[in-house]
Amino acid sequence: xxxxxxxxxxxxxxxxxxxxxxxxxxxxxxxxxxxxxxxxxxxxxxxxxxxxxxxxxxxxxxxxxxxxxxxxxxxxxxxxxxxxxxxxxxxxxxxxxxxxxxxxxxxxxxxxxxxxxxxxxxxxxxxxxxxxxxxxxxxxxxxxxxxxxxxxxxxxxxxxxxxxxxxxxxxxxxxxxxxxxxxxxxxxxxxxxxxxxxxxxxxxxxxxxxxxxxxxxxxxxxxxxxxxxxxxxxxxxxxxxxxxxxxxxxxxxxxxxxxxxxxxxxxxxxxxxxxxxxxxxxxxxxxxxxxxxxxxxxxxxxxxxxxxxxxxxxxxxxxxx
Amino acid sequence: xxxxxxxxxxxxxxxxxxxxxxxxxxxxxxxxxxxxxxxxxxxxxxxxxxxxxxxxxxxxxxxxxxxxxxxxxxxxxxxxxxxxxxxxxxxxxxxxxxxxxxxxxxxxxxxxxxxxxxxxxxxxxxxxxxxxxxxxxxxxxxxxxxxxxxxxxxxxxxxxxxxxxxxxxxxxxxxxxxxxxxxxxxxxxxxxxxxxxxxxxxxxxxxxxxxxxxxxxxxxxxxxxxxxxxxxxxxxxxxxxxxxxxxxxxxxxxxxxxxxxxxxxxxxxxxxxxxxxxxxxxxxxxxxxxxxxxxxxxxxxxxxxxxxxxxxxxxxxxxxxxxxxxxxxxxxxxxxxxxxxxxxxxxxxxxxxxxxxxxxxxxxxxxxxxxxxxxxxxxxxxxxxxxxxxxxxxxxxxxxxxxxxxxxxxxxxxxxxxxxxxxxxxxxxxxxxxxxxxxxxxxxxxxxxxxxxxxxxxxxxxxxxxxxxxxxxxxxx
Numbered sequence: 112x113x114x115x116x117x118x119x120x121x122x123x124x125x126x127x128x129x130x131x132x133x134x135x136x137x138x139x140x141x142x143x144x145x146x147x148x149x150x151x152x153x154x155x156x157x158x159x160x161x162x163x164x165x166x167x168x169x170x171x172x173x174x175x176x177x178x179x180x181x182x183x184x185x186x187x188x189x190x191x192x193x194x195x196x197x198x199x200x201x202x203x204x205x206x207x208x209x210x211x212x213x214x215x216x217x218x219x220x221x222x223x224x225x226x227x228x229x230x231x232x233x234x235x236x237x238x239x240x241x242x243x244x245x246x247x248x249x250x251x252x253x254x255x256x257x258x259x260x261x262x263x264x265x266x267x268x269x270x271x272x273x274x275x276x277x278x279x280x281x282x283x284x285x286x287x288x289x290x291x292x293x294x295x296x297x298x299x300x301x302x303x304x305x306x307x308x309x310x311x312x313x314x315x316x317x318x319x320x321x322x323x324x325x326x327x328x329x330x331x332x333x334x335x336x337x338x339x340x341x342x343x344x345x346x347x348x349x350x351x352x353x354x355x356x357x358x359x360x361x362x363x364x365x366x367x368x369x370x371x372x373x374x375x376x377x378x379x380x381x382x383x384x385x386x387x388x389x390x391x392x393x394x395x396x397x398x399x400x401x402x403x404x405x406x407x408x409x410x411x412x413x414x415x416x417x418x419x420x421x422x423x424x425x426x427x428x429x430x431x432x
Numbered sequence: 433x434x435x436x437x438x439x440x441x442x443x444x445x446x447x448x449x450x451x452x453x454x455x456x457x458x459x460x461x462x463x464x465x466x467x468x469x470x471x472x473x474x475x476x477x478x479x480x481x482x483x484x485x486x487x488x489x490x491x492x493x494x495x496x497x498x499x500x501x502x503x504x505x506x507x508x509x510x511x512x513x514x515x516x517x518x519x520x521x522x523x524x525x526x527x528x529x530x531x532x533x534x535x536x537x538x539x540x541x542x543x544x545x546x547x548x549x550x551x552x553x554x555x556x557x558x559x560x561x562x563x564x565x566x567x568x569x570x571x572x573x574x575x576x577x578x579x580x581x582x583x584x585x586x587x588x589x590x591x592x593x594x595x596x597x598x599x600x601x602x603x604x605x606x607x608x609x610x611x612x613x614x615x616x617x618x619x620x621x622x623x624x625x626x627x628x629x630x631x632x633x634x635x636x637x638x639x640x641x642x643x644x645x646x647x648x649x650x651x652x653x654x655x656x657x658x659x660x661x662x663x664x665x666x667x668x669x670x671x672x673x674x675x676x677x678x679x680x681x682x683x684x685x686x687x688x689x690x691x692x693x694x695x696x697x698x699x700x701x702x703x704x705x706x707x708x709x710x711x712x713x714x715x716x717x718x719x720x721x722x723x724x725x726x727x728x729x730x731x732x733x734x735x736x737x738x739x740x741x742x743x744x745x746x747x748x749x750x751x752x753x754x755x756x757x758x759x760x761x762x763x764x765x766x767x768x769x770x771x772x773x774x775x776x777x778x779x780x781x782x783x784x785x786x787x788x789x790x791x792x793x794x795x796x797x798x799x800x801x802x803x804x805x806x807x808x809x810x811x812x813x814x815x816x817x818x819x820x821x822x823x824x825x826x827x828x829x830x831x832x833x834x835x836x837x838x839x840x841x842x843x844x845x846x847x848x849x850x851x852x853x854x855x856x857x858x859x860x861x862x863x864x865x866x867x868x869x870x871x872x873x874x875x876x877x878x879x880x881x882x883x884x885x886x887x888x889x890x891x892x893x894x895x896x897x898x899x900x901x902x903x904x905x906x907x908x909x
Binding site for chain 2: 141144145148149151152153155156158159160162163165166169180181182183224227228231232234236237238239240243246247250252253254255256257258259260261262263265266267268278279281282284312337340341342343344348360361363364367396399400403406407410411414415418
């Protein structure tokens with residue numbers, strides 16, 4: 112308490128990790144604390160990473176051993192035939208196509224729209240700008256509910272239609288706020304000088320605003336893409352009579368819930384299992400693991416590279432529009 | 433002379449407003465199946481809007497297979513119907529273009545008037561085509577099945593078209609000739625607005641229009657039928673919800689689950705702070721980064737994948753059982769469901785939720801720590817008296833947001849983990865609405881539940897916002 116009430120002494124700015132303060136010698140208490148702390152975080156990280164590792168070693172091991180439950184911590188009999196077998200899982204390829212298409216198209220359109228609309232709502236000349244901005248933003252705070260949303264989609268003819276994945280997600284108020292806030296932080300002189308030089312609206316937008324906004328656009332693009340890749344409730348609700356439009360996550364959910372007879376989904380398209388695969392009988396367990404792995408790999412691969420954008424995203428989220 | 437011109441221009445301006453409103457209305461109704469002027473026969477599906485009937489011949493004829501094969505109607509009359517709908521759509525598009533152009537200068541307006549004229553004429557032609565199709569359908573060999581009739585919406589569109597023809601004609605008469613050397617121009621404010629307009633429309637269609645679906649809460653409705661006033665039941669469903677023994681029990685159970693799991697989430701809302709503070713005590717920055725990266729990954733996988741992981745670890749042939757040699761299916765065990773859901777949620781979310789606090793810590797003035805150390809404060813004292821107070825404002829916002837969202841815990845997590853055994857304790861409000869409305873097709877009742885939930889949520893949010901303003905002088909929304 113006393114520490115707070117006293118005025119902080121001004122000292123030379125120390126280059127230290129946040130919260131370190133002035134560190135003296137380590138007391139035995141400090142050592143024990145550090146040990147426990149490191150152990151805790153080490154264990155928790157293991158808890159987060161191990162399931163992925165466990166799935167992975169089971170998919171690359173010998174299927175008989177997997178079936179007997181003998182793959183525990185290390186892979187044995189390494190082979191990639193399970194991944195090759197994925198090619199024969201009927202409907203999975205289609206589901207991947209749909210998901211990739213919606214991720215690319217949906218994210219692209221959303222980012223373009225957020226960029227343009229985010230810029231438009233910063234323009235003070237726009238007719239009734241304040242009203243229209245609120246018109247967009249207020250939609251974040253209410254929600255008609257699942258059923259009215261579903262009925263609305265079916266009224267618009269978007270049920271069992273690929274466009275249902277893309278069009279409703281084009282206008283994303285939250286992302287628009289992020290872009291708007293970001294543009295407002297750009298010095299306005301840049302834009303003004305371009306306008307004086309005779310650049311039109313679109314020239315300013317494409318040549319100046321868009322390039323400057325790349326960091327924030329990348330951030331919302333990644334969030335959008337992850338959202339598209341992971342979504343399955345829209346597929347579940349809207350695509351009830353269009354199985355060819357189910358997303359990967361929806362398919363995975365179905366496979367996970369099929370306890371018996373999973374082999375029936377294999378190669379029901381008529382193709383025989385590849386000979387390399389035929390030697391190993393696929394079983395339900397391995398199939399589930401492999402499909403899970405295939406759906407999660409894109410995220411795991413992209414994630415480390417995108418980490419900084421993710422973090423930037425949540426920090427920007429803390430800034431209100 | 434000049435005075436007279438501007439009076440005429442003012443007049444034209446007023447007519448322009450009328451024209452824009454009518455155009456907007458006719459564009460708007462294009463997407464509503466209940467106001468489809470092309471529904472001249474019972475064979476045209478009830479769920480078809482003018483838009484669908486005008487762009488997809490396949491959808492238009494989807495229910496006519498029998499009528500074609502039995503020869504009740506000729507494909508020609510349906511083609512005429514389709515052409516009529518399509519022509520109306522083109523007309524509306526032209527009228528929309530004209531409305532946009534009428535915001536410009538004289539030159540642009542004078543181009544616009546041709547768009548307006550041709551658009552309204554096309555709409556009239558389209559309506560005539562639909563009428564021609566209707567006349568053909570009247571001569572069907574099976575009038576009882578075909579039920580040819582001019583829908584009310586047809587007259588609505590006839591009125592729209594008449595207004596548009598009149599306005600564009602008077603527009604053409606009233607508008608003075610633009611100066612010969614002028615160029616097409618428009619005020620910047622309008623230009624920007626017109627660029628914004630398509631997005632505003634999308635937002636309206638997907639965020640505001642669903643509110644119109646709340647009307648199902650007041651009607652007797654089963655999927656596929658249409659709403660008419662004789663099915664209006666007032667607040668019947670609202671009272672059913674409370675008076676019917678079974679639904680009341682359901683609602684109470686679902687509410688208990690929802691509040692319990694949200695409540696547990698709120699009670700453990702401080703965990704990310706602890707996570708952030710203790711993570712910050714790790715001085716090896718490489719190790720810290722690795723931990724941060726690994727612990728945030730679960731946030732970016734879907735709940736389906738979390739379920740896949742749960743299966744791999746906890747099911748009968750999962751990791752735990754292979755290690756212990758048992759064969760217990762932990763996932764089918766329905767005890768402590770709330771706690772388990774909390775643990776999964778924490779596993780998935782804690783690393784991510786901590787990021788905002790980690791950033792908050794790096795924003796705290798270093799001198800505070802130095803001063804405290806000089807004054808003899810230990811590690812824990814510094815944490816408790818400097819770091820924690822520094823993070824409290826952020827925590828407060830998060831807390832209020834989670835209180836405002838207490839009814840909306842989403843259905844993703846609970847849907848994937850639910851099974852026949854744990855349904856009693858896992859079903860939250862969102863999942864209940866889904867099961868009731870989508871799975872069992874009980875639309876009105878599920879709409880009522882969703883509607884009440886939405887209203888309560890908005891009230892909670894604004895209440896939280898009020899509270900935040902009163903206490904911190906800052907709003908959270």
